[in-house]
Amino acid sequence: MTSSVPEIAQPAGRETILVRGVKKYFGPTRALDGASFSARAGEIHAIVGGNGCGKSTMAKVVSGILPVDSGTVSILGETPSTPAESRALGISTVYQEVLVADESSVVDNIFMGSDRLFTKTLSQERKVVRAAELMEELSGEPVDPHALVGTLPLGLKQWITIARALLSEPKILILDESSAALDFDSTERLFQRMRALRDRGTTILIVTHRIAELVRISDRATVFRDGRDVGVLEKADITEKNLLRLMTGEDRSSGHSHAEAPRPRSAELAMRASRLAVWPGGKTFDFDLRRGEVVGISGLDGQGQDAFVRVLAGVMPAAQGLVEVAGRDGTWSPVRTLPEAVAGRIAYVSGDRKREGIFASLSIFENMVMPLYREKKRGGILGFIDRGTLATLFRREAENLLIKFGVKEDRITSLSGGNQQKVLIGRGFAMRPDVIILNDPARGIDVGAKTELYRHLRTFAEEGKAVIYLSSEIEEFLGFATRVVVFRDGAPFDAFDGRGLEPKRVLEAMFGQTGGEGLASAVHGLRPGVEGAGDAAHDALLPSAGAGSGPRIRVSVPDRLKPRPVSVTPPAPVLPLAADPSDPVPPRSRSTIARPIRIVEFGENGTRIEGGRP
Numbered sequence: 001m002t003s004s005v006p007e008i009a010q011p012a013g014r015e016t017i018l019v020r021g022v023k024k025y026f027g028p029t030r031a032l033d034g035a036s037f038s039a040r041a042g043e044i045h046a047i048v049g050g051n052g053c054g055k056s057t058m059a060k061v062v063s064g065i066l067p068v069d070s071g072t073v074s075i076l077g078e079t080p081s082t083p084a085e086s087r088a089l090g091i092s093t094v095y096q097e098v099l100v101a102d103e104s105s106v107v108d109n110i111f112m113g114s115d116r117l118f119t120k121t122l123s124q125e126r127k128v129v130r131a132a133e134l135m136e137e138l139s140g141e142p143v144d145p146h147a148l149v150g151t152l153p154l155g156l157k158q159w160i161t162i163a164r165a166l167l168s169e170p171k172i173l174i175l176d177e178s179s180a181a182l183d184f185d186s187t188e189r190l191f192q193r194m195r196a197l198r199d200r201g202t203t204i205l206i207v208t209h210r211i212a213e214l215v216r217i218s219d220r221a222t223v224f225r226d227g228r229d230v231g232v233l234e235k236a237d238i239t240e241k242n243l244l245r246l247m248t249g250e251d252r253s254s255g256h257s258h259a260e261a262p263r264p265r266s267a268e269l270a271m272r273a274s275r276l277a278v279w280p281g282g283k284t285f286d287f288d289l290r291r292g293e294v295v296g297i298s299g300l301d302g303q304g305q306d307a308f309v310r311v312l313a314g315v316m317p318a319a320q321g322l323v324e325v326a327g328r329d330g331t332w333s334p335v336r337t338l339p340e341a342v343a344g345r346i347a348y349v350s351g352d353r354k355r356e357g358i359f360a361s362l363s364i365f366e367n368m369v370m371p372l373y374r375e376k377k378r379g380g381i382l383g384f385i386d387r388g389t390l391a392t393l394f395r396r397e398a399e400n401l402l403i404k405f406g407v408k409e410d411r412i413t414s415l416s417g418g419n420q421q422k423v424l425i426g427r428g429f430a431m432r433p434d435v436i437i438l439n440d441p442a443r444g445i446d447v448g449a450k451t452e453l454y455r456h457l458r459t460f461a462e463e464g465k466a467v468i469y470l471s472s473e474i475e476e477f478l479g480f481a482t483r484v485v486v487f488r489d490g491a492p493f494d495a496f497d498g499r500g501l502e503p504k505r506v507l508e509a510m511f512g513q514t515g516g517e518g519l520a521s522a523v524h525g526l527r528p529g530v531e532g533a534g535d536a537a538h539d540a541l542l543p544s545a546g547a548g549s550g551p552r553i554r555v556s557v558p559d560r561l562k563p564r565p566v567s568v569t570p571p572a573p574v575l576p577l578a579a580d581p582s583d584p585v586p587p588r589s590r591s592t593i594a595r596p597i598r599i600v601e602f603g604e605n606g607t608r609i610e611g612g613r614p
């Protein structure tokens, strides 16, 4: 990868990681309960399993940062017991949480913690050059090495953590959910890099919930369940079906793809937006949300879909226009702020739990029932709720979403990442809303919980309530969304009926390659405003796109066609439940370059088939 580091010479096939009968308890929680696992030089080895089954704990044990209670751990013949020892052995880890110092520069973040190794001899100028090279190689776009990391979008922050791990050309590279903040194209680049390292003898451990990705990249996979290894699959046997069977211990398929999406029984509206523009100067449009439907929202990164759902949820003000929610008595009330949204029984669930989700210092229980407490204090509509009722609500949501926890009074940060996300989803439902707005909520949650979530939301819609569901994975909409609205350039560009939804058509719309006919159909409840959202169809060859802070989209764009991003700072959102209010909002990137596209098709069960289109 770099001339400044030595080549690795690991004989392929040699066992580099050997873990036997390891136990690791956190109080009453058995994170690892007699787990064994081994990996070889020159292989990409996946650790797979449901939320809370012990994957991250195993990754930390192998990294040498977590001592075990019992069992044996041998990494390259040694047992590192401090991060420094493990680094000296050649182990690099990219952790699940994106760990960067926002107030430091890109170069300082990349070289953080590595001064005692080979980089000691590098001058600051060389480090700056190296950081710039690495970031351009990895992220596919030039990144100012002096830029403050806090001003960068999540995807670039994730690349910084990966660049840091790759600096020393590790013998063992551990990637714990490291592609979670990367879009499809970036994930592909990461995979190429992983394959090159693997071919030079590195052992790569990956932990991921993206099953289709791990089927593609892994040479072997060890499946965990309840803190124990329950099977090892060789490359030829790594299929979605086999993985699920081992993960759940049952024979069942992943999906909801054969299920029917909810259909509204009447034309009664739950919400409406008129003359709405989500960005200053953006195109205006009208939008109706009916009772009884699930509306899927999608788009390429930074096309306004993220702003749209936040505006609907009262989390961010609209640049123009009015959003209203229908009361149970049929009256309409404006939604301009979060309190107005809460009063209108709108709940918001964010997939970005670090920035606008969890309260790290509070318990699991408090995190779930927090909005109800607040209402109680103000004597609002939920003011009658007492602690006993809260406990019942908590239990119900925890059961519904299969949340795995020890004691509900434990801090939320003691939960696995996926279980933290489930608490946020549970919080949304616990508010007993009439409209629930979910912003890419399924990041990091396992397939069992996803299925439960879809089932829950489908029932919710069938009860006459309404769902807005933004997702970066089109597969999520199959058999689930009543209709799907695709955003481009800050406004709806096209819309599709959920029945017979073709993921390929949705992808084409994201790239401006469809005619926008869906906008003309009254079924989709979309009407162009004065400037005309319908104009979007004519602007198809002048799309704007960029690597903003929005969700990841599984679409591949050739590097040479990538736009050069220009930062535009969006208005600061009102964060409803910000863990860290000082956390800056990543800039949105936009550009105006037409791009031919490469489509990734979806086969059975949502597995990807790479296809081509000039």
Ligand SMILES: Nc1ncnc2c1ncn2[C@@H]1O[C@H](COP(=O)(O)OP(=O)(O)OP(=O)(O)O)[C@@H](O)[C@H]1O
Residues within 6 Å of the ligand: 026, 029, 030, 031, 049, 050, 051, 052, 053, 054, 055, 056, 057, 058, 404, 405, 406, 413, 414, 415, 416, 417, 418, 419, 444
């Ligand atoms: N520091 C900690 N304190 C208390 N409990 C913990 C701690 N770390 C992990 N646990 C618990 O150990 C169990 C395993 O957690 P781990 O993070 O390893 O799961 P995981 O398989 O990586 O899950 P996910 O897919 O959700 O990331 C969980 O029940 C979790 O709540």
